[in-house]
Amino acid sequence: MKVLVVGSGGREHALCWAIDKSPLCDKLYCAPGNAGIAQVSERVYIAADDVDALVAFAKEQAIDFVVVGPEAPLVAGLVDKLNAANIKAFGPTADAAIIEGSKAFMKDLCAKYDIPTAEYERFDECDAAKEYITRKHAPIVVKADGLAAGKGVILCRNENEAYAAIDHIMIERTYGGAGDEVIIEEFMRGEEASFFALVDGKTALPLVSAQDHKAVHDGDEGPNTGGMGAYTPAPVITPELAATVMETIINPTIKAMAAEGRPYKGVLYAGLMITKDGPKLLEYNARFGDPECQPMVMRLKSDLLEVLLAAAEQRLDKVKLEWHKDAALVVVMAADGYPGRYEKGSEIKGLDKAAKMKNVVVFHAGTEADGARITANGGRVLGVTARAKSVAEAQKKAYEAVDAIDWPEGFCRRDIGWRAIKR
Numbered sequence: 457m458k459v460l461v462v463g464s465g466g467r468e469h470a471l472c473w474a475i476d477k478s479p480l481c482d483k484l485y486c487a488p489g490n491a492g493i494a495q496v497s498e499r500v501y502i503a504a505d506d507v508d509a510l511v512a513f514a515k516e517q518a519i520d521f522v523v524v525g526p527e528a529p530l531v532a533g534l535v536d537k538l539n540a541a542n543i544k545a546f547g548p549t550a551d552a553a554i555i556e557g558s559k560a561f562m563k564d565l566c567a568k569y570d571i572p573t574a575e576y577e578r579f580d581e582c583d584a585a586k587e588y589i590t591r592k593h594a595p596i597v598v599k600a601d602g603l604a605a606g607k608g609v610i611l612c613r614n615e616n617e618a619y620a621a622i623d624h625i626m627i628e629r630t631y632g633g634a635g636d637e638v639i640i641e642e643f644m645r646g647e648e649a650s651f652f653a654l655v656d657g658k659t660a661l662p663l664v665s666a667q668d669h670k671a672v673h674d675g676d677e678g679p680n681t682g683g684m685g686a687y688t689p690a691p692v693i694t695p696e697l698a699a700t701v702m703e704t705i706i707n708p709t710i711k712a713m714a715a716e717g718r719p720y721k722g723v724l725y726a727g728l729m730i731t732k733d734g735p736k737l738l739e740y741n742a743r744f745g746d747p748e749c750q751p752m753v754m755r756l757k758s759d760l761l762e763v764l765l766a767a768a769e770q771r772l773d774k775v776k777l778e779w780h781k782d783a784a785l786v787v788v789m790a791a792d793g794y795p796g797r798y799e800k801g802s803e804i805k806g807l808d809k810a811a812k813m814k815n816v817v818v819f820h821a822g823t824e825a826d827g828a829r830i831t832a833n834g835g836r837v838l839g840v841t842a843r844a845k846s847v848a849e850a851q852k853k854a855y856e857a858v859d860a861i862d863w864p865e866g867f868c869r870r871d872i873g874w875r876a877i878k879r
C-alpha cells in the first residue's frame with residue numbers, strides 16, 4: 457500500500473522508520489519530513505497544517521493510508537477531510553481531537569464522567585478569575601484554554617504570580633485566541649508519567665509506559681521544552697497502576713467520547729500525575745508524544761503499520777502487541793539557546809559513526825540536507841535513541857552515540873533517565 461506520514465519531527469522520523477520496515481508498505485511519503493526522514497521515505501514539500509494541499513496530494517497519488525503525527529492538522533480536520541475523500545487515516549477527527557485542542561472541553565468531560573483530574577474552574581473574564589485565585593490561594597495553576605504550542609500553562613507559587621498569569625493570557629493575549637478562556641486548577645503533587653493507548657473508537661490498547669523530561673537543564677531545572685529526552689519503561693507505572701489508569705481514566709474517556717458523539721480514534725496520550733491518591737489526569741494529547749514515540753517504536757516488535765491500520769479499521773480487539781523486553785531511551789540534541797532563540801544552519805557531523813552502533817538510531821527532528829551536509833533547522837534537532845537490557849544500559853549507549861556526533865552548536869541534557877535509574 458501507499459502510505460503518507462504527516463509531520464517533520466523526531467516523532468515522524470520514528471513513525472516512518474517503523475512503517476518503512478512493514479511488508480505492507482510499498483511506497484512511503486512524508487510531508488514535509490526532514491533530512492533523516494528522507495532516508496526512509498520520499499519527502500513531499502507540503503506543510504503539516506496545509507490540510508487542503510495534503511488532501512489534494514493524497515487524492516492525486518492514490519494514497520491508501522495517512523498517518524498524522526502532530527496535533528495542528530488533527531484539530532484542523534485533516535482526518536475528516538481525508539475520510540470524506542474515502543482515504544483511510546490514523547488519528548482523531550476534529551471533534552475528537554478537541555480533547556487536546558480545548559482544555560476546557562477536556563476538564564468538563566472529566567467532571568461529567570467522573571474521571572480523576574485536578575479540581576478546576578473556567579473563566580472568560582479577568583476579575584472573576586482573580587477572585588477565584590484569591591479564594592483558592594496558591595500554589596495554583598493557570599492555563600490558556602486552546603493550543604499554545606505547549607506553553608500556555610503557568611504554575612504559580614503565589615497569588616501575585618497567578619494574577620500576573622491571568623493578565624499575561626487574557627489582557628496581553630500572549631497566546632492569542634487560545635487565551636479567550638482560562639482554566640484555573642489545583643496544583644497537584646507527585647511524579648509525572650506519560651501513558652499512551654491506541655484507540656479505535658471502542659477498544660483501547662495500552663502501549664508501554666514512558667517518561668519524558670520536559671525541563672531544559674539537568675536535574676529537571678530551567679524552563680519547559682517540548683521534551684529533552686524520554687525512556688521506556690517508566691518504573692513509576694507499575695502493572696497495577698497501568699490497570700488502574702485504564703480502568704479509571706482511559707476506558708471511561710473512550711466511553712465518554714462515544715457517548716458525546718465524538719468517537720475517539722488514534723493515539724490517546726494521557727499526561728498523568730501519580731499523586732498519593734492515585735493517578736490523575738493532567739492533560740490529554742491526541743497524538744504520540746515527541747520524543748516518547750522514539751524509544752517506544754524501538755521497543756515495538758509488532759508491525760506498526762498493521763497496528764495503526766487495525767486502529768483505523770476498528771479491529772484493535774483482535775490485536776496483541778509484541779514488545780522487546782529491553783528498555784529504550786532517547787536523548788534530544790537541541791540547538792544552543794533552545795527553548796529560547798537559536799540559530800539555524802550549523803553543520804552536524806559524525807551521524808554515520810553514531811548510526812553504525814548496534815541498536816542505536818539517530819532520529820532527526822529539525823534537520824535539512826544541504827547537498828551531502830546535514831544542517832540544524834530547528835530547536836530540537838536530533839533524537840539519539842538506544843535500546844538495551846536496562847534503562848541504565850540504554851542511557852550509556854545513547855550517550856556513547858551522542859559523543860560520536862560532532863555538533864558544537866548543539867547541547868543535550870546528560871541525565872536522561874535519572875528517575876528510573878535512581879529507583
Ligand code: AMP
Nearest residue numbers: 574597609641642643644645727738739
Ligand atoms: P500540561 O500542558 O497541561 O500538561 O501542563 C504542562 C506541565 O505543567 C505538566 O507537565 C506539569 O508538569 C505541569 N502541570 C500542569 N497542570 C498541573 C497541575 N494541576 N498541578 C501540577 N502541575 C501541573
Ligand code: GLY
Nearest residue numbers: 668683745746747
Ligand atoms: N513530550 C511531550 C509531548 O509530546 O507533548
